[in-house]
Amino acid sequence: MITGRVYRDGQVSGDTLDLADVRGLRGQDGTFTWIDIVDPEPADLERLKDIYALHPVTIEDALHRRQRAKIELFEGYAYVVLHSVSIAPGPPVELDEHEIHVVAGEGFVVTLRWTPVFAMEEIAGRWDRHPELRSAGFALYVVLDEIVDGYLSTIEAMEDEADELEDAVFERDAGAGRSQEMQERLFNLKRAVVSVRRAAMPLRQGIDLVQEDPMLSTKPLEPYFRDVMDHVIRVVELADNVREVLTSLLEVRVAQAANRLNEAMKQMTAWAGIILVPTLIAGIYGMNFRSMPELRWELGYPFALGLMAGAALALYVLFKRKGWL
Numbered sequence: 001m002i003t004g005r006v007y008r009d010g011q012v013s014g015d016t017l018d019l020a021d022v023r024g025l026r027g028q029d030g031t032f033t034w035i036d037i038v039d040p041e042p043a044d045l046e047r048l049k050d051i052y053a054l055h056p057v058t059i060e061d062a063l064h065r066r067q068r069a070k071i072e073l074f075e076g077y078a079y080v081v082l083h084s085v086s087i088a089p090g091p092p093v094e095l096d097e098h099e100i101h102v103v104a105g106e107g108f109v110v111t112l113r114w115t116p117v118f119a120m121e122e123i124a125g126r127w128d129r130h131p132e133l134r135s136a137g138f139a140l141y142v143v144l145d146e147i148v149d150g151y152l153s154t155i156e157a158m159e160d161e162a163d164e165l166e167d168a169v170f171e172r173d174a175g176a177g178r179s180q181e182m183q184e185r186l187f188n189l190k191r192a193v194v195s196v197r198r199a200a201m202p203l204r205q206g207i208d209l210v211q212e213d214p215m216l217s218t219k220p221l222e223p224y225f226r227d228v229m230d231h232v233i234r235v236v237e238l239a240d241n242v243r244e245v246l247t248s249l250l251e252v253r254v255a256q257a258a259n260r261l262n263e264a265m266k267q268m269t270a271w272a273g274i275i276l277v278p279t280l281i282a283g284i285y286g287m288n289f290r291s292m293p294e295l296r297w298e299l300g301y302p303f304a305l306g307l308m309a310g311a312a313l314a315l316y317v318l319f320k321r322k323g324w325l
Contacts, residue, residue, distance in 0.1 A: 071206025077105030104136040137216035197239035270319040278308035
């Protein structure tokens with residue numbers, strides 16, 4: 001689906017626009033066009049290539065999904081690949097991801113979206129509220145800022161989840177089922193954090209390139225791009241912090257598992273030692289050799305039982321004091 005809007009001298013001129021009408025508007029003074037295409041077909045991209053003189057590499061990247069997030073500058077336009085992320089409601093942590101491509105040049109912006117589509121209502125609203133700033137640079141800023149704000153909200157929610165998991169990891173009582181669930185939550189959250197960082201990290205270098213381009217980063221827009229850069233840096237730093245916390249928690253979980261195994265081995269060893277002594281005594285007196293003097297002793301049986309019980313009790317007290325039981 002293709003939609004478009006034309007702005008003349010800052011005012012909207014018509015609500016819809018077809019690609020066939022765009023070629024005649026190209027290069028007109030005071031005219032700005034915004035084309036939005038959902039699930040673009042190869043034929044649509046070829047027409048865009050002819051209208052805006054796009055590089056074949058741009059068309060090739062747009063044809064292949066799952067591109068790495070990036071900002072590339074070509075002669076006369078910038079090509080941007082972005083991945084918006086948000087947390088799906090309810091545990092475990094899962095990300096809703098959307099891919100959006102932006103082509104921004106002098107007098108035009110093209111946005112490419114795929115199903116499930118990234119919502120553009122908020123971006124369009126911010127664009128309409130600032131007619132004095134309407135330009136390719138401002139359109140690019142609005143898209144970047146909206147997506148980066150989504151990164152920030154997502155990573156802050158992940159930070160809260162990491163704090164909750166940290167408290168849960170150090171709780172004393174945790175059953176095997178809950179332990180397995182906690183392990184899965186830690187791994188899922190760490191994978192989600194890596195995804196957010198992978199989406200945000202390339203934008204640092206990309207925004208630097210945009211700020212050096214006078215066509216996109218005009219004087220009035222410089223503070224806006226600096227603000228986006230600040231948010232990107234914060235997202236990356238928070239992602240690194242959360243990832244380090246989760247890595248430490250996973251290491252703690254491994255140490256806890258090893259410690260529980262060690263405790264179980266100590267208990268098994270202690271009980272084995274307690275059982276071994278009565279077994280040894282019973283084995284000796286069960287040999288029934290003729291020359292054993294205790295065989296004809298009337299108190300031999302209660303003495304053997306008492307010796308077994310006393311030895312077992314002494315070992316139990318010893319292991320208890322050492323903390324093995």
